[in-house]
Amino acid sequence: MAGLDIDRNGLVLRSVSKKPPKDYTMKIVSFSSLKSEDRYESGEFEIEGYKWKLVLFPSGNKKHNVNDHISLYLEMGGQKAIETGSIVTVDYKFFLLNRQKEKKTYLVLEDANKKEKKYCFYRTIVGGLAGFDRFISIEDFTDALNGYLIDDTCEFGADVFVSKSRRKGKGERVSMNLNTIMYKHTWKVTDFSKFDTPSCSQPFTAADQKYCTWKLVLYPRGLGIGKGSHLSVFLHVYEPENQLPIGSKILAEYTIRIMDQIHGKHRSIKGKKWFSAPFWSWGHYQFITQEANAACLKKDSCILEVEICILGLSIPGISTT
The missing domain is CATH 2.60.210.10 (Apoptosis, Tumor Necrosis Factor Receptor Associated Protein 2; Chain A)
Incomplete structure (x- = not known):
């Protein structure tokens, strides 16, 4: 039976x-x-x-x-x-x-x-x-x-x-707690009202973690569900295909902030994500309304800050044979 x-x-x-x-x-x-x-x-x-x-x-x-x-x-x-x-x-x-x-x-x-x-x-x-x-x-x-x-x-x-x-073939090496210090990068966008297309910050590294660089991408007229009504802001790993082996992953904790230069009421979002293909960027489509952002500007400049702490890195292609 x-x-x-x-x-x-x-x-x-x-x-x-x-x-x-x-x-x-x-x-x-x-x-x-x-x-x-x-x-x-x-x-x-x-x-x-x-x-x-x-x-x-x-x-x-x-x-x-x-x-x-x-x-x-x-x-x-x-x-x-x-x-x-x-x-x-x-x-x-x-x-x-x-x-x-x-x-x-x-x-x-x-x-x-x-x-x-x-x-x-x-x-x-x-x-x-x-x-x-x-x-x-x-x-x-x-x-x-x-x-x-x-x-x-x-x-x-x-x-x-x-x-x-x-164990044969390829594996991966996961390193955690690589950088417990929060690194801050500031990006100032001048002549903001003249921008209709996406704008990218200069690439930057988080402290001494030289294995990858990052950039902020700003959509002043919005993207996706935020198009026409909001600012959309994203944090990207910059050119990952030129910096990391295919299949790599980065665990990062971050805060993206738009500075209120008039009233000091800054707008921010926080996240903790594994960045990997095909999702090498994270952010928010409806970060702040265009009307609210206009009230934050000073001399037609928009200031963005990002604080980032890299918590882990997974590198594939390491043999475990």
Whole structure:
């Protein structure tokens, strides 16, 4: 007997087998006493040179909002870290003994898409939990007629298939907290009333981050939904194709501001964005109405400020072999 079910993590194949688990068995006597525990970890067992353990949530994994099912997972244990550049990939089957009418069979759960989607553990000694949020409903598990919990005793098991490989091809290097200092650039647009077409500031760098330059772009008559009624202002990465490898990303926190030279009531917008292709610019189509901006001008000049802090940079094309 086999059937498909949907777990939080994907499609699940449920079947019944007469064969017991080969790799590990966990028999629990007085299961009701374990229900008060949020999480129970089995002893460790070794497969392909790595330590593993079962992690059981008797009343469901609350972090995944599970309350009416038992949750069961596989976790990497031990102290052996995975070598840099390597991946440990696992397929697994979980078992639950059924002693209904004294005939031993096993409920077996496995990922129905395991040929296309295997669970990967990366460089850390604990790479996360692989398994099922909804292994079996608590109602079905505790019903003595189903044969899973008899005399307050039950038995779980696992078969684990481990393979190790090297990561190939291209990867990326992500550097965070590159520049925690907010850099300010001021741009003064003179003879503002004479501008009908977009205007660009001179390129500028943010502090000592020389790997890219930036520019402000001003649409005095508006762009898109702001056309004819607003000023549109955008922050651009300047000529990214000439500065950065294809596929690069820059995380920047910024504030763009139009200075009110008359009343000091400056207009500003803030943002925190990953700049990347095809979105190398961010800003606002309706930054300020043309009427409100006219009240900010002095001697027909418009002053814009940008404060920018580069928080992260992702560079592709770095081999992880």
